Structure formats: C-alpha cells, structure tokens
Amino acid sequence: MGRGKPLESPVQSCLDSMGISLLSEWDVLAFVYRHRASLASSDHIARLIGYESTVVRAALERLESENLIERSRPSKGVRFYRILASTDPGRQRCLQQIVSLSETRAGRLLLATRLKPNGSNRDEKNNRIS
Amino acid sequence: MSKDGLIKTGIEGLDDILLGGIPRTNVVLLQGVTGSGKTLMGLELIYKGIVEYNEPGIIVVFETSPNKLIRDAAGFGWNLDELQDQKKLQIVFTTPQVFDQELRTADSLLLETANEMGAQRIFVDGIGLLNRDPGGTNPEGGGYRELLQQLIESLNRENLTAILSLELGGAPGSMATVEMTDFLADTVIQLGRERKGRRIQRSLEVLKSRGQDYDSGEHTMQIRGGKGLQIFRRVQAPSRASSKQPTSSTMRSVIGVEAVDTLIGGGIFDGSTTMVVGISGVGKTVLGTQILREGALKQKTRGLLISLDEHPAQIIRNAQTLGLNLEEQVADGTIQILFESPQELDVDAHYARIIKLIEEHDIKRMVIDGMTSYSTAIGEIAVYRDFVHAIVAYSKQRLMTSFFNYENPEFLGVSSYMPDFPLSSIVDNLILMSLVEINNSLHRCISVVKSRGSKHSFDTREFVIGQGGISLVPLERNLVPPLPLQGYSSLLSRAPTRFSGAKRINGAAAVQDQE
Numbered sequence: 310m311g312r313g314k315p316l317e318s319p320v321q322s323c324l325d326s327m328g329i330s331l332l333s334e335w336d337v338l339a340f341v342y343r344h345r346a347s348l349a350s351s352d353h354i355a356r357l358i359g360y361e362s363t364v365v366r367a368a369l370e371r372l373e374s375e376n377l378i379e380r381s382r383p384s385k386g387v388r389f390y391r392i393l394a395s396t397d398p399g400r401q402r403c404l405q406q407i408v409s410l411s412e413t414r415a416g417r418l419l420l421a422t423r424l425k426p427n428g429s430n431r432d433e434k435n436n437r438i439s
Numbered sequence: 440m441s442k443d444g445l446i447k448t449g450i451e452g453l454d455d456i457l458l459g460g461i462p463r464t465n466v467v468l469l470q471g472v473t474g475s476g477k478t479l480m481g482l483e484l485i486y487k488g489i490v491e492y493n494e495p496g497i498i499v500v501f502e503t504s505p506n507k508l509i510r511d512a513a514g515f516g517w518n519l520d521e522l523q524d525q526k527k528l529q530i531v532f533t534t535p536q537v538f539d540q541e542l543r544t545a546d547s548l549l550l551e552t553a554n555e556m557g558a559q560r561i562f563v564d565g566i567g568l569l570n571r572d573p574g575g576t577n578p579e580g581g582g583y584r585e586l587l588q589q590l591i592e593s594l595n596r597e598n599l600t601a602i603l604s605l606e607l608g609g610a611p612g613s614m615a616t617v618e619m620t621d622f623l624a625d626t627v628i629q630l631g632r633e634r635k636g637r638r639i640q641r642s643l644e645v646l647k648s649r650g651q652d653y654d655s656g657e658h659t660m661q662i663r664g665g666k667g668l669q670i671f672r673r674v675q676a677p678s679r680a681s682s683k684q685p686t687s688s689t690m691r692s693v694i695g696v697e698a699v700d701t702l703i704g705g706g707i708f709d710g711s712t713t714m715v716v717g718i719s720g721v722g723k724t725v726l727g728t729q730i731l732r733e734g735a736l737k738q739k740t741r742g743l744l745i746s747l748d749e750h751p752a753q754i755i756r757n758a759q760t761l762g763l764n765l766e767e768q769v770a771d772g773t774i775q776i777l778f779e780s781p782q783e784l785d786v787d788a789h790y791a792r793i794i795k796l797i798e799e800h801d802i803k804r805m806v807i808d809g810m811t812s813y814s815t816a817i818g819e820i821a822v823y824r825d826f827v828h829a830i831v832a833y834s835k836q837r838l839m840t841s842f843f844n845y846e847n848p849e850f851l852g853v854s855s856y857m858p859d860f861p862l863s864s865i866v867d868n869l870i871l872m873s874l875v876e877i878n879n880s881l882h883r884c885i886s887v888v889k890s891r892g893s894k895h896s897f898d899t900r901e902f903v904i905g906q907g908g909i910s911l912v913p914l915e916r917n918l919v920p921p922l923p924l925q926g927y928s929s930l931l932s933r934a935p936t937r938f939s940g941a942k943r944i945n946g947a948a949a950v951q952d953q954e
Contacts, residue, residue, distance in 0.1 A: 344532035345505045345523065348541065348549060353534050384548045387537050 320410065321423055323403035328375035332424040333360055335407075337368040341378050341390045342408060350386045377404075445651070446494070446560075446600055449487025450480065452670030452791070453643070456658055461626055462650040463600055466591050468566075468620055470605040471630030476641060476662060477604040478503065479511075480630065481562035483667045484602050485528065486517045494559035495527045497552070499538065501565045505530040515667050526556050535568040542589045550597050558599060563590075566603040566620065587623050625649040630660065636818075638783055643670055659787035671787035675825035688838055691893075695733025696726065698911045699870065702887040702896045707868055710838035711891070712831050714810075714863060716845045716856050717872030721883055722904050723844040724749075726872070727806035728758045729908035730842060732765060735773040740803035740840075742768075743775045743796055747784065747812035751776040762906040775800055781816035786826050794833065802839060809844035814859050823860060831865055850874065853931065856888075867891040873899075875930055884930065885911075899930050 329335050340358050341347060347354070355365040369390070372378045381389035395401045410416035445460030454460050461467055467484075469477045485496035500508065508530060509519045522528035529552055533541075541547045553561065569590075570583040594601040605620055621627050626649065631642035641660040645653045659671040693706040700706055707713065715723050731742035746754060751769070754776060758765045768774035775796050779789055796802065807813075810827070817823040827843075834841040843866065847853050853871065856863045863869055869889035875882045886899040901912040901924055914923065927935045 343504060343506050345509075346529055346531050348531050348533035349537055353537060381548055384546050385540055385544055387540065387548065389531075389548055389552070 320407070320419060323407055324420075324423060326400055326403055327377060327407075328371070329377075330425060331368065331371075332421060332426055333364045334368045334371055335411075335420060335424055336360070337365055338372055338377055339408070339411060341372070342392050342404070345391065347390045348387060349390065350388070352386075354390075446488070447492055448484055449491045450483055450668050450670060451666075452658075452672065453668075456643075456645065456654045456670060456672055457648065458652055458654070461600065461648065464595055464598060465600060465625035465649065466594070466623070467600070467602045467626040467628065468605055468624035469602060469628050469630060470607055470617065470620070472607050472632055475630035475632040476660060476668065477606070477630055478508075478564050479662065480628075480668060481564055481602050481604050482508065482512060482517075483515075485560055485562050486512065486519070486522075487667075488560045489522055489527045490517075495556050496560040496562065497549070497556075497558050498528070498530045499549070499561065499563045500530065500532055501535055501538070501568050503564060505532050514665070516665055517667075529556060529558070535565075538563075539569055539586055542586065542593050547593070550593060553597055553599060558597075560602065561594060561599045562602040562604070564604050565606065566590075567605050584619050584623070587620060591623060621646065631657070640785065659785055661785070661788060669788075671785070671791040673787055673825075674790040674822075674829040692738060692840065694730055695737050696729050696909060698885055698900070698902050698909045699726070699730070699887075701911060702870075702885065702898065702900060703868065703890050704893045704895045707840065707890065708892060709840060710835055711840060711867040712834055712865075713840075713842045713868035713870060714845055714856070714866040715842055715870045715872060716847050716853070718848070718850055718874060719846050721872040721874055722902070722909055723846070723872060724754075724757070724808050725761060725763075725904055725908050727808050727842055727844055728754070728763055728765065731774050731804055731806055732758075732763050732768060734804040734840075735768045738804075741773050741775075741800050742804040742806070743777065743793075743800070743802040745777045745793060745805070745807045746809075747779060747781040747816060748808070750778050754778075761904065761908055763908055772800060775802065781812050784813075784816040786813075786817050786822055790826060790829060793830070797833075797837065797839070805834060805839055805841045807841070807843045809846050810857075810862070811846040811859075820860060827860070827862055828865065863889070868893075871931070873931060875901075875924075875935065877927075877935075884924070885909075886931070899924060 324330070329338065336358055337354065337360075340354060351366045351369055352362045354369075355362040358365070369378070369380065373380055376393055376395070379391050379393045395404070407420070411420055444463055445457075446463050447454050447460045448457065469480050471477050482498065485498055488494040488496050498508070512519045519528060519530065523530065531549065531552075538549075541549045552558075566587075569586055591601070603620070603624070605617065607617060627646040629644045629646050631644070633640050633642065641662070642657045643660040644657045645655065654672060656673050656675075658673045661669050661671070663669055688709040690709045691706045692709055693700050694703070715726060717723050727744065731744055734740040734742050744754065749757075755765045755769065765774060769776060777793065777796055779792070797805070807830070813826065814823050817826065831841070843862070845857055845862070847856070848858065853873070855861075856869065856871075867889075868887070868891065871886045871888050873884045873886070875884050883902050883904070884899050885902050886897070887895045888897075902909050903912060924930065927937055929935050
C-alpha cells in the first residue's frame, strides 16, 4: 500500500477535476471511451456493462454535464455517445492517466477505493472526500 | 471513382481480378469461415478508400471492440485515429438490435452521420448477427430477408457502397442465411482458410458480381505483415492481354553456348521454349547459367534465373568457380535471380512474382532450375500442370526464350523424358543431357532430341565442364578411349554396345563389324 500512496493523490485530484465520484460514472465513461462512438440506448449500455438502466442514465447525464461526453439527438431512444475532446490539456491528460490506470488490476482496485459504489448518495461521497 | 463507374478496392491484386473494381453502390458481401480475413478485408476496403481515393467511410461493429480494430489496423501502418479526427472515418459500435432499428427509422442517426461526413463506403462487420431467427423456426419467416432488403435500400438511397461480412459456420439454419444473403448481395466474395498439409492457405473467389465481368476461380490471398492483403490471380486464369501479341517469331537467335548452338543448327527461334532433361550433376544448372550470361554479354538480352534449390549467393559462387562471373550482371540488373524456398511455396504468389520481375526488368531470356522441385513443392499434379502451362503460355506471349531444367531420376539412360508429368509435348525444343559409362568412367553427353521448325543434329556429343562452362569435346580429338562416341550404339540405353572398326560416313556414325 505504501508504494501505492504517491499515486493516490494525483488520482483523486484527476477524478475530482473530471467531476467523477461514482464507480458507475467511471465505468460508463470507460465504456464510451473504449467504443469511441457508440450508437446505443442507455438500456443497451446498461446491459453491456451490467448496471441498472437508471444508474447508467444518471451517469450519462452527469458525464454530459461535466463535458466529458457528447450525446446526439435521440432517435427512438438511441443516441450517439462520444468522448468529448477537452480543450483543457490538464483534463485531457487526467482522462488518459485514469484510462491507463484502469488497464491494470491494481489500478482498478485503486479506483474502486477512491470512487463510491453505485447508487450511493452523491452528497455522502462528497462529504467523505472533503 | 474511375470513369467506368467502378470503385477501386485498393487491395493489391483484387482490382485486377475484378477487372478494375466494383460497380458503385453494389452491395458487397464478404463471406468466409472464422479467421479467413473478412474483417481485415472490410477494414482495408474502407481504409484504402479514404487514403487512396478520398472516399470517407464508416465501419459498424457489433462484436469487435473499436479499440482492438484500431490497434490491429495500426499493425498494418493504418492510423484510424487520425482518420477519425479528420472526420474521414467513423467507427460505430452498436448492437444488431439498434442497427436493425436504425435502418427502419426515417431519421436514422447512422445515415445522418454518413451524410454529414460525405461517406461513400460503409462496412458492416457481422451481418449474420442481424438474423434473429437463424434456425428458421419463425413460421412468419422473411424477417432477416426483409431486414437485408431494408439495409440495401437505405444504403443505396444514401449512395453508399456497402461491404458486409458474413461468417460461414455450422450453426443450424446458417445455410439458409447464407443463401438469402448471397441472393440479395450484388457482389459475393468468398474467403477461404484451408489447411494444406501443416500450413494454412487463404483463398479468395468472386462468386458473383452484378454488372461486371471478373476473373473466376479460386485465387490466393495472403496477409502481409505491415502492409495488408494481397491477392494473387490463379496461375491458370486466361491472360488478359490488352492487345494481340504474336506468339511465335521467325527470328532466330544464337544462344551463345557452342554446345547448344552447334547441335540445334545455329540458334533457336525467339520466343521458343526448351526443356533440358538430365540427372542431377550432369550440368543443367551450368548450362542455364551460361545461357543467361552469354545472353546478357553478347545478345544484350536481360535474363532471369529462377531456382527453388539454390540461394542466389550459392549460384553466383558456383558459377564463379567455372569462371562465369554473374556478379556484375546481377549487380547491374541484366540478370535477375529469383529464389524461393520450396517448403511453403504458394504457386499463385510465386507465379505473380515471376511475372512482376519479367515485366519490371523486360526479361527476354528465362531459365527455371528446375521443374522437379516444383513438382515436389506444389504437390498437386493438377496445380503443377496449371503452373507449367501458364508459364509456358506467358513466355510465348512475350516472345521470351525460356529454358526449363528438369531433373530426370534415371542415372544411366532414360526410359521417359519426364516421368512424373509429361511436358515434352508443350515445349518447342528438348535437350537431353546424359551420363554415359565408358570403360570405368562416366562421360557427359548432350543430344538435341527435338527442335520444332529447325534442322538440328541428332548426334550425341560429349561435353566437358570447365572454365567458361560447358564445351563440346571436338570430334577429331575425342578423348574417349579407345573409340570415339560414334563407335558405340545405343548410347542412351542403359547398356551401350561397343563396335570395332567404326568410321564416319557423311557425318553420321556407321557401324561395322560388331564385336
């Protein structure tokens, strides 16, 4: 754990800068990132990543409000979901770092410790971090 | 797009087989078993369309992760990320259900995107996944067929050339899916992956293509690391010469090798084909080397030596020991040497490389050393025969003078020129190089047993291999003790008979006083 400690602070700061506090938000962001341009409904994404539809819908909204993803207009419940290229190089770098981190088991475990499980109350989480 | 309404695939060799490309807006079906290269071909069709013909494209995937597609493409040097940033490519991950729904929707997001980016090609990987009833248990039926028709309709409406991949497998009802898709598609390309011995051979066959002619039959497909796909036309496919060419000439050229020119009557016709038959070690390779070198030095003709047995360095070294310096000719390109290992010889690819070399270097003289290795390497007699016929026909079409060395397995005398595959009837000239046992030593002999259109000698002459290559032993100073060759009969049989008191009458051996 001692060797992991120096990483924790930058990771937390990256997650904070991106406005991600829930594990489900990260999982949805990672899905959209991996698939570049997904033509799907929130229900489809939920089935593919194993979450409740309501959780995924909330995550998608949060990610869009944080300007991390873009959604096209809906067409019969389906939208294009794409990663939104950030104009902020620091934020872009953060996204790359977290993606790289999540490619290892140790990194995923670290993220799991820094993010609240799905369905948790956002305020509680914020309280915990502060 | 070309003027003839064809779109180029950009895949090396495929446009030749399709006689220029695929008619625009044709629905192209790529079908094959797992690992046959369907996804790679679809990917390359899109990539080449963008970078070589400025035709933006869309790739729709259901099963493959776009990231993996991007990674795999990078292995061929194709930067898909860059093309996506430039809005020339869009990789779309979706599900068959969403795709199905999209095709039925008037305000389809996918087609809207295609329109916005000016896409002209679309590749849908795994069209079979759209069939929700592969077992055909739905009594209503028609669902998949209807969906395909909708797909084709919507893509045609957008002026998109659609490339669809379909997995061929043993799933129940898959044949019905294949037949239905084959029927609706305009162009059907079947990719094969077959085990040949312990190696894998990939193939490509155009099963149909509406609105165009194409080269039928099974062609060879190879995946080249760092480059992509390459298709090699099957060797026996009829050549498609752009203009009529003469296949024979009345021009006669000296070979430059005394042993051959003397016996064959001063030279052979340009564009003729010659088979040189003899056992291993008799001097066929030396003769071939000499023919090419003399051609390059004295006739100023460019030559090609093809070998499945010896590396170029070894050929050059061996020639050097006889004072035949090939290094200069190889260095200045007047002689080309093509070596390929017989272990994994792909005959279509090999043939294509020969043709490329001939055309690039304007080869006029060719020596294949030797045919027996092809027989072993190719294995299938029908494919071997196709290869030989193709190379002979091509050689004649270009009026090249070609020599084919054939290693006859018989040590002393021959009972058949070419026991494994009789080719002697398709060549113009036949030269026999033999070992003859006289007293207790072996002697090398050469005979011309056939030369179409030429008055050639039927004498069997002794030759020696020394500095400068092959040279005939002068008749007057024949070294064979105690009688010259004319003193023997049945030299080509396994037991020559010796006579005494032989003398020459009008240049022919006359036999007297049999012992």
